[in-house]
Amino acid sequence: MSAYGTTRHHGQPSANSTPASTTLFRRLTWEGTVPLEIRVDSKELPANSDRGLECYYIQAPRVSYLPLLMPEIRRFLMDVVFDEAAGKMLKEEEWWFESEEGTLLKWHWPIGLIYDNHIISASIRPPSQTSTSHYNLQVTPLKLILHLASPPTEKLLLSPSAESCKQAFMGQLKEADFIRWGNTKRMTGLRKQDQDGIWEGIKEHNFDDYWRVASKVVPTTAPARSNSPPPSTNTSMHARPPSTDPQSAPDRDNAYNVRSVPVRLYLPDGPVMQDVVSPTLEDGSPxxxxxxxxxxxxxxxxxxxYxxxxxxxxxxxxxxxxxxxEMAWLGACMAGADGWVSLCVGIVR
Amino acid sequence: MASGSPDDSGRQAALPWTPDVSESATEALQALDTYKKKDPSKVVVRFKAVGNAPIMRQNFYKITASNRFQAVIQFLRKELGWKAGDPLFTYINLAFSPAPDDTVSNLYKSFATEGHLIVNYSTTAAWG
Known part of the structure; x- marks a missing residue:
């Protein structure tokens, strides 16, 4: 499976295959943000709230999670909207989000995925309701309703705490690791401080902190991949500290050598599809x-x-x-921070 | 996969589209309907206890592939007689905890071993 054909009719080794551009795409992916408009359900506002101000706008990192926004949202509401005494009575663990259309927002989905999933789901609704753009890739705030009580726990699946969000995140990273290599040795091999550090990177939205650890897990694209077989001198091009690579096999980190790329396909209003996605086809082409x-x-x-x-x-x-x-390239350069290539499919008008 | 032609003569009217919607959009919506059909097939889930977790008398079960993993967790809790709040951790292939909203079908396609989806369960966090 990992043997490359020597005749490649398409997929010239592109400029994208250098590690520098890998880093560039990873950074672009990381820096992406989405606008959110968060409005407290007016029926649930506590007495003496400052009505008319219950809307909070935030440009949230795509790789972040709703539970991580909660402290900031709460601070705003306490400072500006809620009556002090009434605000203290509210329990944050009962807060939950819904979209304007009444879709429950999951605690464990990356915010960018929630946003994109909303866009593709809007693509199947009557055009009059949304923008008139061909692909409907409008950049308008996603309107979220914040409820302050009675969370539909059985549908939310997880508690809104940052801790359970972290557990879900680590689970996704491990699942992606298993998809790639058939085991989770890279993830379980991380020291405790690295495991914590990768989540801190998400919490603090710190690219360097995150990738310092993630680069031990996520494969990279290397210029060597179009050579067959890769000359041993190319090993150095991975530019990785030898300590993390005891075996130091040249292709150990090559995105095109994984068993499968972690890919999920999201359709409007569901379903989510997942399958084995080999990095190369039978003829060796990507x-x-x-x-x-x-x-x-x-x-x-x-x-x-067609x-x-x-x-x-x-x-x-x-x-x-x-x-x-190329799927392998997407896996190395454009996967979300959870390690997954999350493809959202919308309908063209 | 999904090559059936959906019988949509009756459903067309229910779609929230105005008449000026392009033919291609209508075609795309019909295609979506096809992909949204739930997979009625069943797959075999094999439960394996880890650590101190009680062993089940029967550990092979057939479960509808379109179920979410959450349904598997709930089934397991019921079989074990677990009360709400009793800790139970579930893993695939002794390796990771899947998202509870992932489907059994997706997990089976990616992780089945010899025709079974192996679900390990533990009363303590094992590969957390």
Whole structure:
């Protein structure tokens, strides 16, 4: 599976395959933010609240999570909106979010994914309700309703605490690790302080802190990958501290050598699909997005040759993904902080 | 996968679309309907106790693939006679805890071993 064909008709070794550009795309992914408008359900505002101010706007990191925004939101509400005595009676663990349309927002989904999932779900509603743009990739605040009581616990699945959010996050990282290598040795091999550090990186939205640890787990793209077999001198191009790589096999960190790329496909209003996504095809050529989509969703992404109108689009982190993007490359450069390539599919109008 | 042609003559009217919606959008919505159909097939889940967790008399169960993992957790709790609040940690392949909203179908496709989805359960956090 990992042997590369020597004849590659497409997928020239692109400029994107250098580690510097890998870092660039990782940083772009990391720095992405989404606008949120958070409004307390007016029926639940405690007595003597300052009505009219119960709306809070925030530009939230895509890689962050709603429970991590709670302290900031609470501070604002306590300072500006709630009557002091009434505010103290409120229990934060009973707070929960809903979208304007009444969709429950999950504590354990990255905020960027919640945003993108909202956009694709809007793409199947009557056009009059939303923007008129072709792909509907508007950048307007996602309107969230904050409820202060009676959380639908059984549907939220997790408690809103930062701790359970961390556990869910680590679970996702481990699942991604297992998908890539068939075991979770890289994750379990991390020292406790590294495991904590990777989550601190999310909490503090610190790119360097996060990637200092994540680079021990997430594979990278390397210039060596188009050579077959890679000359041993290329080992140094990984530029990784030898201490983390006792075996130091040249391809140990190569995104194109994983068993499978952690990919989830999100459709409007669900479902979420997940399957084995090999980095290369049987002929050794890279597995591209267009191949992946036309295999999994042929009715929305008809296999080539196809001359009909474009039916659907795929986006990640709010941007359309080029059809010839390679799945392994997406896994190394554009996965979310949880390690997953989360592809959101919307309908073209 | 999903190559059936949905019988939508009756459903068309229910779609929230105005008449000027393009044909391609209608086609795309029909395609979506096809992909939203729940997988009625069943898969075998094999429960394995870890550490001090009680062993189940029967540990193979067939479960509908479209169920969420949360349903597996709830089933397991019931079988073990666990009360709300009793700690129970569940893992796939002794390796990780899946998100409770992931489907059994997705987990099975990615992690099945010899035709079984192996679910380990423990009363203490094991690979936390």
């Amino acid at each position: 597995h591209t997005l267009v191949h992946y989509l036309s295999t999994h969703l042929p009715l929305l992404f008809p296999p080539v040759p 001359s009909g109108p474009e039916l659907a689009y795929a986006m990640m982190h709010g941007v359309l993904v080029p059809p010839d993007a």
